Amino acid sequence: MRQNSNVVALHAGILASLLILFFITSAYHNGNLARIMVLAVFAMGYNFLFGYTGLLSLGHALFFSAGMYGLGISMHHLELSVLPAFAVALLFTAMVSAAIGFLALRTTGVAFMIVTLMFAQAGYLTILLFGKYTRGDEGFVIQQAERTLFGLDLTDPSIRYFAAFALFAASYLFIAWAVRTSFGRCLVAIRENEARARMLGYDTARHKFLALLASGVLSGVSGAGYALLFGYAGATFASVQYSILPLLWVLLGGSGTTLGPLIGTAFAFYLVDISSEFTSAYLLVVGAAIVFLTLFFPQGLAGEIRRRIAPWLP
């Protein structure tokens, strides 16, 4: 019971902190936090599959870019307004996720990593191939005038922040709820020992498929949100580095924790942002930090907090 109240207080506190940060930080950090919250949704989606289900994908850029292009093309070419375009993005990402889940989940372990990587590369090349519509590697702009919702200008810094917050909060609460349901506990059981979960009578294939579907859709939400709030869709976001980044964020923050993706995304963002001010070899700094954290905090920052201080951390 006490654990439950701790969990509720933690999640409410995180969301309240993000709201308060808007009022006490500078415009620069406001902008960064908006971006971090959107990208943290991507990391949360990844974490749902990797951290809770134990499936290491190297192809999540495909889902992120599916959401990004689902919204971008709907607005740019079909001239849909924000809400229908967002709905199209989610539907499209769900279809892509379902298709990938249907095919890739026939494999496990390293094979799953390779298959997801290959599908993501195929998606990247498809975007380049249909350059007439996607503008390929250059990408395209979603014009400022089109980015309005209920008469609100989503390019306004305050509105952008609260829109990013809304996306983050909805995803965060969904994950916090989902991992505590019997479905979520079964995913953890699959992560720990799939054969045992199957022997206990759980339909592990169905659970993994649904986990991948939810993970893909959350990544798509992030991609669509990024395109909407920052006005750009491009093939770079479908490239392999955007499959590696959410893995990195989750590892840094703590896989299998609800808080880890946010911590990891923010940590990685500011690590690049600050270190690049001092040296052009900032990627070396990032690499050294990752090695350090992997050696001394193998469970990630939130994972270490759970291990040392707060075992109830979800």
Next chain:
Amino acid sequence: MKKDSTKLLSGVSRRLALKSIGALGGAAAFSSIPGFTGMVHGQTDEPFRLGFQVHRTGIGAAYGRWYERTTNAAVARINSQGGIDGRPIEIIAEDDGTDPKRGAEVVEKFATQHNCDAAFGTLFSHVVIGSAPRAGELKLPYLVVSEGHHVASGILNRYTLQPCITDVKSQVQAMAPYVHDNLGKKVTMIYPDFAFGHDHRDYFSEAFARRGGTILEQIAIPPAETAFTRYFPKIPRDTEVLYHVMVGPAVLTFVKELGEFFGGSGPALFGFIDSLEAVDINSPGLEFLDGSYFWEGMPRYQQQGMLAYDAEYRDAVGVDANGASVSDARDVSTYAHMFGCWETLHFIRDIVSRAQGSSNMKQAMIEAAESVTDITESIEHPQGNKLFNGKTHQVFGHQYITRVNGGRLDAVHTTSIEDTFYPDEVDYTQQEF
């Protein structure tokens, strides 16, 4: 394209030049008197902060390295002459990683953390297109040195300009007359299968057909391809000119395999120097390029009696007559593009001078830029005369065709500025600030 009114002679009109000389003379006189130095430093002693979005890492790093050197040289020159509006330039350089996401973040940083007066720099189109929306939303003048058609196509915004380097559309279409009249009437194109290559495919094909030529075949090479021999049999036998624009690390392999395939008896070759920027034309494997032709934005090898301010500009940026660093002959520059940084910084100085006294300097800078038409060849603009179109925010200028001849690139043709014109596709002056 309107050719009237406001003229940038070395960046300034005659009247403005006279006023400036008078002002500078007065300032010099006053500044020699103790106690008066503060009064001649324009409106404020604050430095003029310029965000420099630079490709220090990623695929554009070779360009970034030279863009940065050129920028530093231009800043040293401008500051030695009193800076911008009496304010010394302070460059805030941030690596964009040649990545559109980081590019946008960097632009935000310029605007909201460093309080930059303007931002400039980057080359790769995807970084520009990813960053420009944020520059527009943050109302930060964003002057790019990219040569992409993005600005003039109308997809960006009023705060984004490309004032000192021509765009790919005008470059490519200006090549068609020379290729048709001098190299051959039947062309096969080989290009990378992404946006950069598609621009060449579309703009050149259109211009070449208008000239009466024929495009026999368009061969798209998939991205990340590392072997090219299997594509060469697709080149029709009656091809008179092979137009190639491969870029990236595989370009040396491409040229080498092309040489092995044709064995010295192939069609005439025409390419864009983008493929070989920062690469020594005498590198092993490139021998096959001898006798072939290239587009260059500004000739890498110094040409006798051609560009009046080229030698002075080379001295300033530390480039020798062969287009390499004066301190390391193996460090070849990106000479065909980097002049854009030099010229853009001087352009910024000029538009700020014009915008003096405005309460909204950033908006006034854009309005001042939009009123510019002629840019005259000078040490500030060593690449040559140009015409700036204030409606499309894009400059038009001469293009150079060079021929590989005994290990150097010799200029064989300079296009007219008119060769680069195309109808306006946007009027940014109609957009709200």
